[in-house]
Amino acid sequence: MEFPQWVVDRVLARQGCLHPHERLPARQTAFVVVDLQNYFTQPGYQGENAPARATFGAVNRLAQAVRAAGGLVVWIQTCADGADQFWSHHHAKMLTPERSARRLVELSRGHAGFELAPGLQAEPQDPRVVKRCYSALAPGSSDLDAVLTAHGITHVLIGGTVTNACCESTARDAMMMDYATVMVPDTLSAVTQDEHIACLNNWMLFFGDVLESGEVIERLQA
Template identity: 45%
Template sequence: MHKVEIPAYVTQHVLARRGVEYVYADLDPARTALIVVDLQNGFMMPGVAHALCDTAREIVPNVNLIADAVRRTGGKVFWIKNTHDESCLTSWSHLHENLTRPERRAARVESMSAGKKGHELWADLEVRPEDEIVQKTRFSAFIQGSSDLEARLRAQGYDTLIITGTVTNVCCESTARDAMMLNFKTIMVTDGSAANSDAEHNASLIAFYLTFGDIMDTQMLIGCLEKNARFREAAE
């Protein structure tokens, strides 16, 4: 698991800007969705992964705990699958031609194409029938043309998003930033996402926390979900 280190100056900046350390601690569980980003064999299974992130396997128990809490308190879980299709080679040619060596491009195409072992969700994830699976074709699940996630969330009335998955500083952060700019209340989970180093993980969390939304650990987040669910139930 990553060693999370958020410098005091970051928290001070957040307090000065927002007035509170956690602006979404009062989230409405019934309007909250868990977004699990790219916890697939293509990032987690040695010998299959095209971009192995060993730490991603360590966060699976926390993701399962959060998923259970979200369901119990009235929210929904969305499992996001990084997906390659042939159109990506032209519509996203800059990534494939300029930012990726040919051998790595071939490995990514093989790993992330639908029907391949790498495209499958990690087997230890507790996916339930009531959950939804969304395929995305860019790092962010929300950028135009990447997926229909925004439409699904809007149609079902979700306005608060919990972001978990891998890797923290690429697909998780891209999705989380875009979620905020689409006017979703957004929380990144400090011990529910994984990167290739503590430095990358912490840099991403710090950048997000300073401007885009909240960061919480698993236990705090579950505590907020359960407390707010009890409060709303008592008020009815």
């Protein structure tokens, strides 16, 4: 990904180099794939983000490379069961009644919208983590931190959808919890390209690295 010169200049001034991770220790690295569920990727669902479907190939390639190098692939799935209670402000004030009701149904654990989208190559050994709100690492949202800790993970790669909501929220919290965190742009998608790019520019300025999947694969050190 090409960054504007003003982003490059500020990153260089802050950390002395554009990309701080010359090598990624594969056995301590997890590829965390956020919300590539039917609800967020497939036609007919309220949360459809059509550009997400174009990322599936890159997601599958990176997932296979991480596994082959000895790393971990984690699939995150949002579940809305009970969200009108535990996330009441969001459902009551930030969604219309119609959108709230539909989200509760289409993201319920028993609905097809909850399932991972067809075409994704999840393996039986890959952990599945269910989250309750945008960030999988927000207090009480999921057990992602426990899963990463149990596997000795120190480096986190973020893919999924949407770039500037659940993916960015999870990535920011990972960085705050001292995981070395990398956003992987060709495995991410937003509703518009402008939102996608703006999010990644801001991430690069303050939070962590941005590397395409091919660059990540080159850096994986088995």
